[in-house]
Amino acid sequence: MISILAFLLAIGVLVTFHELGHYVAARCCGVKVLRFSIGFGKPLFTVRRGETEWAVCPIPLGGYVKMLDEREGIVLPADRPRAFSRQPVGKRMLIVAAGPxxxxxxxxxxxxxxxxxxLTLYRPLVGTVVPESPAAIAGFQPGDRVLSIAGTPVAQWNDISLALLDRSSDASEPLTVQVETVAGQRLNRVVKAGSETGGNGQIGILPVRYSLVLGAVEPGGAAQRAGLSAGDLLLSANGRSLRGWAEWVGMVHNSPGKEVSLAFLRGKERRQVMLRPDSVETPTGFVGRIGAAPAVDAAWLATLRYELHPDxxxxxxxxxxxxxxxxxxxxxxxxxxxxxxxxxxxxxxxxxxxxxxxxxxxxxxxxxxxxxxxxxxxxxxxxxxxxxxxxxxxxxxxxxxxxxxxxxxxxxxxxxxxxxxxxxxxxxxxxxxxxxxxxxxx
Known part of the structure; x- marks a missing residue:
């Protein structure tokens, strides 16, 4: 219901102002406006103010401003100077352009x-590099500060999203991203031409950094069946210490239906379980899935976020x-x-x-x-x-x-x-x- 009401309000506001642009321009140019309608179809509600009828119609997918026009009916001689069709081409262009x-x-x-x-903005720092993504292949590392994309300077994370979206369909040239590493070295990370993923220019970098603490566990999933719960801190898998959530995800994806020995910390107690990831079919084959999500690294997020209060x-x-x-x-x-x-x-x-x-x-x-x-x-x-x-x-x-x-x-x-x-x-x-x-x- 909230979505429907929010949608109807959005369409109502945007259509009203669009048609209002046509209406105001027409009146300023001396054109007679016969009807101002929000929506299409048989009017649900009408009211006349002066020479204009204002209407609300049941199909909320647009609206229209009906002006006096000799091409659409008989126009009295006294009204002909106020007909849209009689206006100089410049005025007609002004009236039409006023809506957009x-x-x-x-x-x-x-x-x-x-x-x-x-505004709450985020610094252009890479928090996570998705394993086997174009960014990972190009050598991106967590902590890289993005300085420019294809020569365009980057000031905050949203600039990265827009630049990648703008370049998402250009498969003719590699994408050069200048970064500053954690050590302060400036390098060019080159993403192979046409290797963007997700259809929106995504290359596999995220601002957030995920911890090895479980933030949520899906009911009935492999993680819950193994006894894991939100708040557990993952330590090692098959005897190898885990260095980050991305490493753990890669291990799970590569282990569909295979048992994994997992050590974790619950409170101050160290525990060990055998976890068997579910096997899920994808377009590229079967991957493992356990039905658990990580908690966001709050300390890292705090370093990214900053406030901007312009005059x-x-x-x-x-x-x-x-x-x-x-x-x-x-x-x-x-x-x-x-x-x-x-x-x-x-x-x-x-x-x-x-x-x-x-x-x-x-x-x-x-x-x-x-x-x-x-x-x-x-x-x-x-x-x-x-x-x-x-x-x-x-x-x-x-x-x-x-x-x-x-x-x-x-x-x-x-x-x-x-x-x-x-x-x-x-x-x-x-x-x-x-x-x-x-x-x-x-």
């Missing part, structure tokens, strides 16, 4: 509020930069999907968006506002794409009109709308299939 621009401004406002409340002006500028960077990243990712350099599995639909909306709403206002900002950026960028039926498609027609000196023919516009509708419907269907696949673990 409003989404980008709204995203900036949300980011401004979040950043102004103070109002600094927060505003940082919000503009964040909106810009996320917009550029969204545009690049969509472009790469179109040319086949990025997987279409990255596309998300309403089910995934609703799930994330619920998760962020539970985390608090700042997390939810940041989610709204990210979706608002995506809506703004999507609507600016030159696809007929979207705002960007109309801008494409108006640009052609400016160049050729006359409007694009109605036949060409109608054909474009059909193509645009087919493309948009295909995108929505693919996104929904991705959602269903994620929902059922496909």
């Amino acid at each position: 621009v409003m989404n980008l401004l709204l995203a900036t406002l949300f980011y401004w509020v979040v950043i102004g409340n103070g 109002v002006a600094e927060a505003g500028w940082m919000a503009v930069q964040k909106t810009w960077s996320n917009g550029v990243l969204s545009l690049r990712m969509f472009g790469r999907m179109l040319i086949g350099q990025a997987s279409w599995n990255n596309l998300s639909g309403p089910i995934t968006i609703a799930s994330v909306a619920g998760q962020t709403a539970r985390q608090g206002l700042d997390a939810y506002l940041e989610f709204l900002a990210l979706i608002s950026v995506s809506i703004g960028i999507l609507n600016l794409l030159p696809i007929p039926i979207l705002d960007g498609g109309h801008l494409m027609y108006y640009t052609a009109e400016l160049i050729k000196g006359s409007p694009v023919s109605e036949r060409a516009q109608l054909l474009g709308q059909r193509i645009g509708f087919a493309l948009l419907a295909s995108l929505m269907a693919f996104a929904l299939l991705n959602d269903i696949s994620r929902l059922f673990g496909g």
